[in-house]
Amino acid sequence: MGKTVLVQPTGTGPVQSTGKKPRGQRIKEFFIDFRRQWELQSMILPGIIFMFIFCYIPIYGLSIAFKNYTVIDTLDSAPWVGLDNFKIIISDKYFWDSVVNTLGISFLKLAVGFVIPIILAIMIYEVSMGRFKKFVQTISYLPHFLSWIVLGGMLITWFSTSGLLNEVLLGLGLISQPQNILLDPSKYWWIATLSDIWKEAGWGTILYLAVMSKIDPTYYEAAKIDGASRLRQIWNITLPNMKMIISLNLILTVSGLLGSNLDQTLVLMNSQNREKAEVINSYVYRMGMTQGDFSYATAVGLGVSIISVILLVTANKVTSKLNDNQSVL
Amino acid sequence: MNLKAAKGDLDSKIFDTINIILLVVFTIIIVVPLWNVVVSSFSSGRALAEGGFIFWPKELSLENYQAVFRDTGIWQAFFISVAKTVIGVITHVFFCAMVGYGLSKKYVRGRKFYVAMGVITMFFSGGMIPTYLLIKSLGLLNTFWVYIIPALLSFYDVIILMNFFRNVPDSLEESAKIDGGGDWRVFLSIFIPLSMPAMATIALFNGVGQWNDFMTTKLYITDQSLYPLQMMLYEIIVQSQTQSMQNIGSVAIQTTTKGVQLATIVVTTLPIVVMYPILQRYFISGMMLGAVKE
Numbered sequence: 001m002g003k004t005v006l007v008q009p010t011g012t013g014p015v016q017s018t019g020k021k022p023r024g025q026r027i028k029e030f031f032i033d034f035r036r037q038w039e040l041q042s043m044i045l046p047g048i049i050f051m052f053i054f055c056y057i058p059i060y061g062l063s064i065a066f067k068n069y070t071v072i073d074t075l076d077s078a079p080w081v082g083l084d085n086f087k088i089i090i091s092d093k094y095f096w097d098s099v100v101n102t103l104g105i106s107f108l109k110l111a112v113g114f115v116i117p118i119i120l121a122i123m124i125y126e127v128s129m130g131r132f133k134k135f136v137q138t139i140s141y142l143p144h145f146l147s148w149i150v151l152g153g154m155l156i157t158w159f160s161t162s163g164l165l166n167e168v169l170l171g172l173g174l175i176s177q178p179q180n181i182l183l184d185p186s187k188y189w190w191i192a193t194l195s196d197i198w199k200e201a202g203w204g205t206i207l208y209l210a211v212m213s214k215i216d217p218t219y220y221e222a223a224k225i226d227g228a229s230r231l232r233q234i235w236n237i238t239l240p241n242m243k244m245i246i247s248l249n250l251i252l253t254v255s256g257l258l259g260s261n262l263d264q265t266l267v268l269m270n271s272q273n274r275e276k277a278e279v280i281n282s283y284v285y286r287m288g289m290t291q292g293d294f295s296y297a298t299a300v301g302l303g304v305s306i307i308s309v310i311l312l313v314t315a316n317k318v319t320s321k322l323n324d325n326q327s328v329l
Numbered sequence: 330m331n332l333k334a335a336k337g338d339l340d341s342k343i344f345d346t347i348n349i350i351l352l353v354v355f356t357i358i359i360v361v362p363l364w365n366v367v368v369s370s371f372s373s374g375r376a377l378a379e380g381g382f383i384f385w386p387k388e389l390s391l392e393n394y395q396a397v398f399r400d401t402g403i404w405q406a407f408f409i410s411v412a413k414t415v416i417g418v419i420t421h422v423f424f425c426a427m428v429g430y431g432l433s434k435k436y437v438r439g440r441k442f443y444v445a446m447g448v449i450t451m452f453f454s455g456g457m458i459p460t461y462l463l464i465k466s467l468g469l470l471n472t473f474w475v476y477i478i479p480a481l482l483s484f485y486d487v488i489i490l491m492n493f494f495r496n497v498p499d500s501l502e503e504s505a506k507i508d509g510g511g512d513w514r515v516f517l518s519i520f521i522p523l524s525m526p527a528m529a530t531i532a533l534f535n536g537v538g539q540w541n542d543f544m545t546t547k548l549y550i551t552d553q554s555l556y557p558l559q560m561m562l563y564e565i566i567v568q569s570q571t572q573s574m575q576n577i578g579s580v581a582i583q584t585t586t587k588g589v590q591l592a593t594i595v596v597t598t599l600p601i602v603v604m605y606p607i608l609q610r611y612f613i614s615g616m617m618l619g620a621v622k623e
Binding site: 034037039041042044046047048050057058059060062064120124126127135136138139141142143146147148150152153154156158160168198202224227229231262267289298305 | 359461481565593
């Protein structure tokens with residue numbers, strides 16, 4: 001191999017070489033380049049320092065999951081306890097209640113909430129009137145930009161005994177007495193699921209619509225000549241073209257099964273529905289921030305994220321089998 | 330043949346009609362509840378307690394808003410919300426652009442290491458408690474800066490901006506360098522003005538995030554004078570929930586809290602709704618930028 005020397009036209013680039021050089025010389029060159037690029041390095045290094053402090057120190061801080069950390073300790077002075085915290089988790093009834101609630105809500109969201117944006121996106125795509133299409137899109141994206149606190153406040157108003165929901169149900173004759181369903185634990189999973197769908201279904205269509213806009217229109221023209229109905233065209237052209245993006249979303253949803261919406265839970269949970277509303281995130285919050293058991297709360301969070309990674313890998317393997325061994329990730 | 334085509338046309342018309350009806354129903358499901366909140370906030374306390382209206386209140390009144398604005402707390406909270414959104418967005422976008430510009434030059438020494446370090450932060454984090462302990466040991470609890478400093482950098486946004494900078498033609502940079510400008514000059518006077526569309530997109534999404542964020546306050550702030558609107562609204566909601574559940578206070582007090590809650594919801598959301606048309610212009614470009622990162 002000959003020595004190729006690339007000199008950057010700007011004069012700030014390094015002198016790169018592909019040949020093997022002694023180690024000492026390579027290090028020396030590195031520092032010479034580094035000094036010549038001090039302006040660029042001075043832009044990057046604050047970011048690196050930031051990431052070190054705000055991302056890597058907390059990752060190191062996960063070690064308290066294996067320690068018995070109390071308020072008077074520092075991160076390093078706390079005594080190691082091995083897997084003790086994890087052993088307590090296994091017999092913690094409240095933890096398992098929160099797991100059941102998290103999974104229950106997640107599965108409802110998966111079963112109902114996953115297909116709705118797909119159907120909605122196809123419906124919007126099929127509209128030929130430009131104005132109406134724009135109008136539907138504008139309205140459907142709006143709830144995404146409301147915070148969960150605002151939406152929570154709205155839900156409480158709609159569900160109150162003199163609120164919108166009771167008015168509608170009374171008017172339709174479906175109930176005879178107004179009742180506040182937020183105080184009924186047996187309905188909480190549905191409230192969490194449906195309010196999430198109401199907020200995010202429209203926003204969820206954006207990615208699908210972007211993919212659909214890239215489908216070659218000649219497919220549809222050919223299908224029309226062959227006499228294929230509109231539903232047939234959706235089934236045989238639109239959906240197959242969305243296979244990749246749908247599987248990608250499915251993988252992400254499955255890996256997020258143990259994730260839960262803390263904002264939503266904190267605003268909708270009350271003393272009456274807590275048994276059905278407490279999810280893993282809010283349990284970590286309660287154990288750590290309210291009760292001050294930092295080590296235990298960290299152990300719960302860490303355990304759950306490890307399981308989530310396993311779910312992600314498994315889901316990716318399964319879908320890649322279904323997608324003719326093409327990995328989506 | 331003609332008959333078949335005509336039948337196809339008819340089918341297609343039926344399909345369109347059903348499709349449009351369903352979409353209209355969908356928009357009604359979104360708009361009516363929102364409308365109901367707005368009109369309820371303009372309803373008098375008495376009408377609110379009785380209920381019985383959906384589209385127009387039985388008695389119009391501004392008493393809820395008068396009650397909200399009489400409280401000096403809401404002005405303070407509004408000021409905090411605006412301050413943290415404006416300062417947070419400007420510093421976040423500038424910081425991400427600066428790091429992204431540095432990393433957009435392929436010949437930067439250590440680039441591979443820097444990028445690897447950044448990508449790891451996109452997938453792993455210490456979680457709630459270790460982050461809390463860090464914020465506490467940095468002395469950021471109960472300071473305004475806890476809204477700004479931990480939110481300075483997001484590596485997603487760095488990658489988006491880095492890719493954007495890369496597509497700027499080299500010739501622009503070269504001519505500036507010939508005139509004797511350093512990298513900082515080139516970045517500040519050429520690249521920042523050129524990348525306004527990308528930065529505006531990031532700014533808008535980051536701004537909505539800052540405005541809507543309440544977890545930061547809930548976790549790190551106990552000083553009420555630092556509460557933003559979202560946290561104030563949260564406190565009002567919790568208070569009125571407990572009141573109505575334990576039947577504390579008379580019906581009059583309960584309805585006042587409810588009216589105040591509704592008016593605060595509207596005040597908190599109004600800036601988002603005002604910004605919405607501008608935001609919308611950036612949806613598509615935002616999604617395109619987002620697609621690059623995947």
